[in-house]
């Protein structure tokens with residue numbers, strides 16, 4: 444594996460889950476692997492879990508870590524080729540990436556979708572330009588197309604809690620006051636296609652995700668029907684994909700409640716707007732796996748770092 448840019452980098456999800464669970468049992472087992480190596484973390488957007496879990500995983504591997512809020516503190520970057528840079532952008536991504544590669548042995552980057560221009564977003568240009576020009580392995584810490592570290596942590600969490608070989612997993616859209624990206628649901632779907640699970644997606648009409656990702660996954664517009672017999676319910680808001688980045692519904696009937704959840708496990712990547720996306724009761728209830736998911740973020744990224752260091 445050269446980079447970890449998406450779920451496609453996972454060659455065998457079952458062995459990855461096993462290896463991550465082994466790391467969880469003995470997090471310092473490979474403490475010498477990162478000795479005298481440096482991981483750079485670049486944030487173009489906010490973060491709590493990704494930033495802390497990735498640093499923690501890096502420390503478990505003996506890595507040094509450099510963190511920069513590039514969106515806030517860096518020079519504004521140019522991405523186009525053959526431009527006359529007499530406008531706002533001070534530095535071309537080619538130099539910025541090349542320079543970062545001089546200081547870092549691995550680079551993680553977070554750069555959310557802008558949700559205005561689909562064609563532009565689908566290029567995932569910050570992530571891909573870095574991977575092309577920095578000369579060292581790059582890790583996707585949520586790009587415009589995916590959030591594979593979250594999905595890997597979710598796969599570990601499902602494996603730890605499933606009691607049937609092939610659980611029913613429901614991805615349920617929830618209302619939200621802001622337009623959110625598709626990265627989390629898209630990676631979750633891609634990941635779920637690789638584990639032993641029956642996936643059903645439920646959302647109001649108009650919230651259909653990228654058909655290249657959903658493929659032949661069942662879509663049920665009736666949330667109650669979709670939730671019948673669910674073992675895991677993954678709740679997430681996303682903005683419309685077809686009417687790109689638009690909020691088409693704020694219908695609070697789609698919020699996850701204890702009644703709807705029934706006996707299923709509740710999952711969410713966090714941060715979560717209480718009593719909008721899910722009730723406080725659900726979030727804090729004994730079927731909630733949000734803390735386990737957050738904890739598994741460490742071992743998901745630690746496995747990715749370990750694999751990149753070893754290759």
Ligand code: SN0
Nearest residue numbers: 621623624626627712713714716
């Ligand atoms: C991001 C998203 O992709 O949905 C990151 C999730 C890991 N979530 C948000 O930006 C939430 C922002 C908010 O205002 O609630």
